[in-house]
Amino acid sequence: MRPPVLMLIIAVLVAPLAARAQTPAADPTPRIVVMSAFPPEMTQLRAATTDAREVRVAGVSFVTGTLEGRPVVLVLSGMSMVNAAMTTQMALDHFPVRAIVFSGIAGGIDPGLSVGDVVAPDAWAEYLDGDFLRAGSDGRFAATRGHVPAYGMLAPRPVTVVAPDGTARPMDWLPADPALLAVARSMPRAELKRCAEDAAGGAHCLGAPPRLVVGGHGLSGPVFMDNADYRADAFATFHAQVLDMESAAVAHVAYANATPFIAFRSLSDLAGGGAEDQVRVFMRLASDNSATVVRGFLRALPAR
Template identity: 50%
Template sequence: MKQKPRNILGGCVLALAALLGGVQALAAPGNPQAPDAAQAGIRLDDTPRVAVISAFAPELVLLRKSLLDPHVYRVNGMEFVTGTLQGHPVLLFLSGISMVNAAMNTQLALDRFNVSHILFSGIAGGVNPELNIGDVNVPERWAQHLEVLMAREVEPGIYEKPPGKGTMDLPHFGMLHHRAVRVVSDAQPQPEPQFWFPVDPELLAMARDMQNVELQSCDEDNVCLREPPRLVVGGAGLSGTAFVDNAQYREHLTQVFQAQVVDMESAACAQVAQANKVPFLAFRSVSDLAGGGPDANEMPIFLDIAAENSARVLMAFLERWTTRPVVASHP
């Protein structure tokens, strides 16, 4: 049967109208079932906002409950929620667990929203023996501890690196030899090695001024900490693609990097923030001792307390933040 000729121009107009209609539906206030905006390729909200990120749902519970005027967007299957927290326009979302998810979804947020600052709230493994479960650490720099060369074992316990493969001049852990990542920037278009990614100095200074933040010692099931939790600002944080529950590796991270905590996302977010020139700071509460405790990993027991304490510090930080967020500097 002979087909009727297609009106290509008319089809394009209809497709454009459908796309714009979808974006308008997405922007409808209070729409909990907002359509996926993955194909729109546009900024979804122009208000300068502080991005508040957690890795997985339990870490975001208190923050989500406290959010005023929530408005849900979905992009690439991820949920982004705008609203107001402690008087600040914010964007709440989950990074997803581990480094690739964190980098991908942080960049996605920066591309689709007007993000002025990035704050991360979540749990971590305590690496510094002086930290106790429930303590909240705000590191001044982050690095990727599993950016490594896995060396060949040429004799029992003796590892040899292949020629031409540079590593850092640091003690190795068995076959694992630490390396820096290679980054580029507007000022330095050729890849250069960088290990530490510093947080924003102004945000860190504000965190140092915080005092008397009320932290939780017991959860609703009457599970309690052995020591009163503290806020500890400064030191180094490490991130990697492994959940660390090994006493020997924990000791290695302490001795080599003088690390406070270890997690699976913050360094990835710090690198993305640097690339986009967006100020970054992370709040991490100790949920376990990364293999350094006397018994099995403590995270299943103290997850709720740790997540609550990290969120409490972030909320207190926002409450004390008297200046309004500036307009994001990235395109």
């Protein structure tokens, strides 16, 4: 092999190692990761963060600073389960993480909840992991292979999770941290927005003041769910309150890394159970309500 060709191959192989070597060293300050999926959910949180400093890791922007008196690192997970899992692990690999707190919007599937409410579930499920069932000659789908009833051809099943000790087991629900949930239950009540303004300047006000609900179940999957029939089935099957596209993936990675996790999700829509334009009208209100609760939660956390 000619020397120039050999040098070129070596350069190609070494380049990724050099890039990793340039990755910033871990921040020595234990921090709370405050994560949102996309920019509108992060606006209020980023504006309230002081001493902000950006650190880029593999193209992802992490912002360290202080929020409500707590050392934090802010990051956008990106929408989808894969993006959320990847970004969460990246944060854990590059920062000494005290806890992970997610702030964002979601679809409500519990008929007892309304747009604007903020929910902090005590457990999350990856509801679209499962089987697409085979249809028999009579057109009926084969019996589900899991213990959760199928919805047509879709049969959910538990996700196998590897725990920090290396053991793997199927898990129906990925838990939020009990101590963080206790703080959320005891924190002072936050003043949440009730009215949203549309692009034309018109006001859209909710029928009742939004509230914080701690507990219950959340579902996450790689689709935007906007279907009234499936909404009803998901509530009946999983007894869940909210549905989004990231939280269960973050909970999964947090559990595997023995890191405390909690997610606050404000309802921007009713996942197919409300008006067609609910997300457009109430996304800003829901994002701000979730961020307001998260800021109050950070203030309520015991200092360490």
